[in-house]
Amino acid sequence: MRPDPTREELQQLVIDHFLHHGYSEVIETFSKEVNIVVPKKDIDNMNARNEVRRLICVGEMESAIEKMTTLCPTILEDDEINFIVRKQHLIEMVRQKLTKEPVEYFRAHLMKNGQRPCDEKMDIIERIFTMLVFNLEDDVEFNVYFQQSEREQTAKEVNSALLAMNGKLKSSRLDLLAKTIAFTGCSQMRSSSPSRKHATIAEFSEEHYSKPYGLAAETSSAFRGEVDLTQDMR
Known part of the structure; x- marks a missing residue:
């Protein structure tokens, strides 16, 4: 039977949690209090991921994509992450009431060899495009994609992907x-x-x-x- 964890192991567990979720101010205070030195590369990576999340949460998807691909050039080669990121970019375009650009963007980044995504993903895309004929303030079913919580969920998914592609666990x-x-x-x-x-x-x-x-x-x-x-x- 494994012995109870030591105090140091518990402290490392907490630091790992803070690093994963990007609690920069908390981790600085906590690491000083418990006298543990957090590697600079881990702090730098956390700060870079925090910046990606911040950009996503304020709707600056072009900058977010540039930043995340700098951190991990292959991140958008994953079909699921590519869909999550491109979908959010489409949402921001529709939010700005752009009409031609979202269609072109969809064709460029979400169609492979001229083939549309699967039915489930196409259903989501169609719902997003439907919002072009409504005001974002209208109480309609598809308005959920334009809530701040959607940005936050995208930011969370990207954060986990960046961690996983750098050899870390997707969850703390x-x-x-x-x-x-x-x-x-x-x-x-x-x-x-x-x-x-x-x-x-x-x-x-x-x-x-x-x-x-x-x-x-x-x-x-x-x-x-x-x-x-x-x-x-x-």
């Missing part, structure tokens, strides 16, 4: 630990109680983590669907 070790605990606990709940066999991990998190440390929001946000821990370790 602390996030993985929380997911593993919640996943294991939910599995035990399902097996021990027939009435709870369909319990979700979000429900388990709410029941066991809401007090006294208020972890429910953190954990439930990570578990809205089926869990595949291997996805975080690629």
Whole structure:
């Protein structure tokens, strides 16, 4: 059986979490308090990723793409990340009420050999283009793509991709630990109680983590669907 983690190991776990999520001010204070030197290359990489996220969150996609491809020239060779990034760029173009440019951009960056993306992705693109005939303030179904939360989700996905392509985990070790605990606990709940066999991990998190440390929001946000821990370790 593995011994309990040392104080130093726990401190490194926290620092890894701060580095992953880009908490630059917090990590500076924390590392001084625990007398741990964080490698300059890790700080520089975190700051660069933070800048990419900032640019995405303010809608400056051209600058964000330039910055992310400088950090990782091959990042847009991944089809999923390319779609996420290009989709967000299209959203920003439509937000500006451009009409011709989004179509040209779609053809240039989201059509491979003249072939359209799969039906699921095309459905998203069509919904985004539909917003050209509405005001962004209109209460319509597709307005969700123009919420700030969409930018933030894109920034989060790009941050994870940049980490993964630089040999890091897509999730911090602390996030993985929380997911593993919640996943294991939910599995035990399902097996021990027939009435709870369909319990979700979000429900388990709410029941066991809401007090006294208020972890429910953190954990439930990570578990809205089926869990595949291997996805975080690629």
